[in-house]
Amino acid sequence: MAGPTTKKKFRSQEWFDNPDNPGMTALYLERYLNYGLTRAELQSGKPLIGIAQTGSDLSPCNRHHLDLAKRVRAGIEAAGGIPFEFPCHPIQETGKRPTASLDRNLAYLSLVEVLYGYPLDGVVLTVGCDKTTPAMLMAAATVNIPAIALSVGPMLNGWHKGKRTGSGTIVWESRQRLSAGEIGYDEFMDIVASSAPSVGYCNTMGTATTMNSLAEALGMQLPGSAAIPAPYRERGQIAYETGKRIVGMVHEDLKPSDIMTRQAFENAIVVNSAIGGSTNAPIHLNAIARHLGVKLDNDDWQAIGHRIPLLVNLQPAGEYLGEDYHHAGGVPAVVMELMKAGLLPHPAALTVNGASIGDNCRGVENLDHKVIRPAADPLMRDAGFINLKGNLFDSAIMKTSVISKEFRDRYLSNPKDPEAFEGRAVVFDGPEDYHARIDDPAENIDEYCVLFMRGAGPVGYPGGAEVVNMQPPAYLIKRGIHSLPCIGDGRQSGTSGTPSILNASPEAAVGGGLALLKSGDRVRIDLNKGSADILIDEEELAARRKALAGDGGYAFPGHQTPWQEIQRSMVDQFSEGMVLKPAVKYQ
Ligand code: FES
Ligand code: MG
DSSP: OOOTTOOOOOTTHHHHOOTTOHHHHHHHHHGGGTTTOOHHHHTSOOOEEEEEEOOBTTBTTTTTHHHHHHHHHHHHHHTTOEEEEEEOOOOOTTTOSSOGGGGHHHHHHHHHHHHHHSOOSEEEEEEOSTTHHHHHHHHHHHHOOOEEEEEOOBOOOEEETTEEEOTTHHHHHHHHHHHTTSSOHHHHHHHHHTTOOSSSBOSSSSHHHHHHHHHHHTTOSOTTOTTSOTTSHHHHHHHHHHHHHHHHHHHHTOOHHHHSOHHHHHHHHHHHHHHTOOTTHHHHHHHHHHHHTOOOOHHHHHHHHTTSOBOBOBTTTSSBOHHHHHHHTHHHHHHHHHHHTTOOSOTTOBOTTSSBHHHHHTTOOOOOTTTBOOTTSOSBSSOSEEEEBSSSOSEEEEEGGGOOHHHHHHHSOOTTSTTEEEEEEEEEESHHHHHHHTTOGGGOOOTTEEEEEESOSTTTTTSOOBOOOOOOOHHHHHTTOOOOOEEESSBOOTTOOOOOEEEEESOGGGTOGGGGOOTTOEEEEETTTTEEEESSOHHHHHHHHHHHHHTTSOOOOOOSSHHHHHHHHHBOOGGGTTOBGGGTTOO
């Protein structure tokens, strides 16, 4: 063991203070002096801490990190570190075409190169908008230097005419009212704009609040930090504490692989059910796990998560928004309620502050039982995901916490066949095809149809589109039918309350069962058995498979950019985390 007088040598000193190679050291060093750093600082032996900056004018959800980084710097310096802020590839969920998820792996790759190739001893990951969180955690997993996440925090609650308006969720609701002729274009725009009242990310339990909560549940950010709204003073204060803490983590050599263990992922799956988390979470957590060499798949999500109750009453599964979640106690209050009921599998899992998640959360109070329910009085029992399988796909996720009463009454309440339904398939090849045909009376869509979206997976779209939550034809909405069963190889927004069957893997574009489906086929979904099948025999399926192969496989649009082509050539399916296959071996 190092004695008290032995000074730890950090990785950055290989760049900046290596007397064995003065030429390289001088070259590495001199340019970092040109804006005022001194040689004494860079050769002082202090740890160099990166601030991976995801905020920019192109990324409004994360833009507040540009301000928060000042507090992070102050924290790093106060603890005896030297901050180096650098930009990350922007990933704005709502602004990027064709889809932000195309860029998750690009941001991952670029951050891996930065963390590996520059003199950094630790890093603060500025996370927030949906894919920024997994991209940063995946890179930290691959390079495995000490890392801590800092959420930018949700926006304040949105309000319109005395009612809470939540990010995304209000769009899905209001577009139904627009289709039904209840509101006009201008009012629609005003209502939607009211849901974005401040800096920060989506204030609903969409993918952003989910992934930030799970980053905390995994142990990768300071306890209590995920839920603090972006404009609150506590947000700047936790930024300062985060900066201070990463310096300690570097001294302790506390690495992502020490924190994000199989136990931590199991905790995160349980927390995801309790918060009513996004269907994008399995894609992202499976990806982070793969980059760490931790085994995790969608069977684990059902086995560990399905029986967990829904505790957090946030839209889209419930009624409240981000400020309410924070006031009630955020992630620590949820974890405390789970522990009280004996539902958190691994209270001893380590977190970034050096204490276990159990020790961090045990004494915490749940300050609003309307927003965070005790486990004995949940919003819903068995609120986790179901992992469905059959001749349609090997794996697809259904979020049971958003199954509405209307949906359950119509499709899941046949006394002879509960939890199962059959219907006539109506198949769409991508979102454009859906928009062109959904309202066409010739399609003859009624409430006994099942809508299918294919060509929307990681290869087909590319990156995987959030398009499976398909609204029924306007004439059905006017009759009071607000959702039809939807199934697809794409994703849906975490802010959507549609109980779709999503992320089907393998996707049509790589020859999955969805590519064999035809409009008019009967399909059967059984939630009890976890099955999803086209009701045709094996010979007919084989004949269709042969015909598809003869046609050169399922056709999808061409590449628009070099990255689309590169990613398509090496990306894995949603159930496997949508990772770049060659990247997984770098651990
Ligand atoms: Fe960025 Fe929802 S769009 S967090
Ligand atoms: Mg989204």
